[in-house]
Amino acid sequence: MEEIVLGRTGLEVSRISLGGLFVSSYGAAFDQAREAVNRAVELGINYVDTAPMYGNSEEVLGRILPDLERPMIVSTKLGARPQPFDPRSAKALRESFEESCRLLGRETVDILMIHEPDRPRQFDWWEDFDAATGPVMGVLQALKEEGRIRFLGLGGTTAYEMARLLRTGKFDVVLTAFNYSLLWQEAAHELLPAAREHGVGVVVGSPLQQGALARRWDEVDAGARWLSKPRREQFRALYRLLDEIELPLPELALRFVLSNPDVHTVLSGVRSATEVEQNVAAAGRGPLSDGLLSRIAEIAAMVPFRPHDEPFALPFGRPYAGSPPAGPI
Structure with a gap:
């Protein structure tokens, strides 16, 4: 597995990493999760991301990592713990970190991120957003001075606001989810350039866009109410390209993200050792050609920004009125 330096952290991370959500109660059973993580390490994956919001992910990893x-x-x-969560309480933030360490079975954490630092009406972290000031920064700095954490990060889902935070120069790593994939590329406009300017390590989550880029043609073509007409036409163009180049959509999606030199590692949401092997094999086939990247750019430009009628959380794979029968992805 190829490794790359994660921005100014100096950490050498594998190009494919593990998303802890999928080893939680929301994802795989414990034995299956343990097998997947062990296989990932055997194949050279050396970075895993988790969070209190990800079910019992920290607890599961705490049982797996020592072995x-x-x-x-x-x-x-x-973020989100303890409940009711107060993002302006230094005491609550410290308690959240200590609970993460207890569950993970560690005294220290390599990277501690502020979860959803930017999503409106979720967590009120900031006294001054553009200066990134608030109690959370005092807690992070204290933990770093104590040697409990090595690097400060952001993990969120609204690309433009996180770019503003990166420009403060206070963060070492950014994890952006749902904003950089084959068809959704908002992060490319401001977030990735801001990260590059400040030497920030870039982690991309959800390269398959919450499973959207692993679904069948008939689900997209059925005309679901939540899928806007421009997005449906964009999917049709993508499927025509896939027929032409004869590549599986999940492989194309993963290799597309890895083809961007501004992206250091991609979180892989795997539930089994087999899925780990498939993702590592796909990454090993290398970046996409310039010609293919140009074709993808043309398709992405069909819907450069999210349509107003497109929900943020896409319900791919969930039943809806008029949906086709369920089947394999």
């Missing part, structure tokens, strides 16, 4: 043949770089997050 691995090699240590992994670990990131977790602040």
Whole structure:
């Protein structure tokens, strides 16, 4: 597995990493999760991301990590714990970190991120957003001075607001989800350039866009109410390209993200050792050709920004009125 330096952190991370959500109660059963993580380490994956929001992911990883043949770089997050969560309480933030360490079975964490630092009406972290000031920064700095964390990060889902935070120069790593994939590329406009300017390590989550880029043609073509007409036409253009180049959509999606030199590692949401092997094999086939990247750019430009009638959380794979029968992805 190829490794790359994660921005100014100096950490050498594998190009494919593990998304902890999928080893939680929301994802695989414990034995299956343990097998997947062990296989990932065998194949050279050395970084895993988790969070209090990801079910019992921290607890599951805390049972798996001590028995691995090699240590992994670990990131977790602040946010949503303890309940009711107060993002302006230094005491609550410290308690959240200590609980993460207890569950993970570690005294230290490599990267601690602020979870959803930018989503409107979710968590009120900031006294001054553009200066990134608030109690959370004092907690992060104290933990770093104590040697409990090594690097500060952001993990969120609204690309433009996170770019504003990156421009403060206060963060070492950014995890952006749902904003950089084959058809959704908002992060490319401001977030990735801001990260490059400040030497920030870039982690991309959800390269398959919440499963959207792993669904069948008939689900997209059925005309679901939540799928806007421009997006449906965009999918049709993508499927025509896939027929032409004869590549599986999940492989194309993963290799597309890895083809961007501004992206350091991609979180892989795997539920089994087989899925780990498939993703590692796809990554090993290398970046896409310039010609193919140009074709993808033309398709992405069909819907450069999210249509107003497109929900943020796409319900791919969920039943809806008039949906086709369920089947394999």
